[in-house]
Amino acid sequence: MTPLTYDGKITFFERFEADILSGAKTITLRDESESHFRVGDRLSVSTFETGRHFCDIQVVRVEELAFEALNSRHAVQENMTLEQLKAVITEIYGEIDTLYLIEYRLL
Numbered sequence: 001m002t003p004l005t006y007d008g009k010i011t012f013f014e015r016f017e018a019d020i021l022s023g024a025k026t027i028t029l030r031d032e033s034e035s036h037f038r039v040g041d042r043l044s045v046s047t048f049e050t051g052r053h054f055c056d057i058q059v060v061r062v063e064e065l066a067f068e069a070l071n072s073r074h075a076v077q078e079n080m081t082l083e084q085l086k087a088v089i090t091e092i093y094g095e096i097d098t099l100y101l102i103e104y105r106l107l
């Protein structure tokens with residue numbers, strides 16, 4: 001089997017690992033510091049807390065998204081309610097106007 005070559009890496013909080021591996025969570029919303037991902041990138045995914053690798057993903061969509069434009073479809077793609085999603089983003093980033101939506105598929 002040909003080994004995977006990576007275009008980059010990304011971390012997730014451990015508490016989202018099961019949702020990512022089950023396919024329940026198919027997007028992530030990041031700030032400008034993680035807006036550099038491009039469609040087609042193959043990313044090595046590890047936990048933020050310990051750096052443990054737990055899967056590989058391929059980026060299928062990247063788009064700028066206003067916090068105010070978050071809707072229930074984004075929440076479904078995050079496997080959360082819209083209220084939960086807004087609370088998680090605010091917990092991680094504080095008050096933020098511009099997010100970057102990264103949609104991915106598991107490799």
Ligand SMILES: CC(=O)Nc1ccn([C@H]2C[C@H](O)[C@@H](CO)O2)c(=O)n1
Nearest residue numbers: 011012013016028029030048078088
């Ligand atoms: C671990 C790390 O460096 N940064 C993040 C940022 C976001 N997430 C998750 C939380 C929500 O499910 C979405 C929306 O921000 O992405 C994350 O796991 N790790």
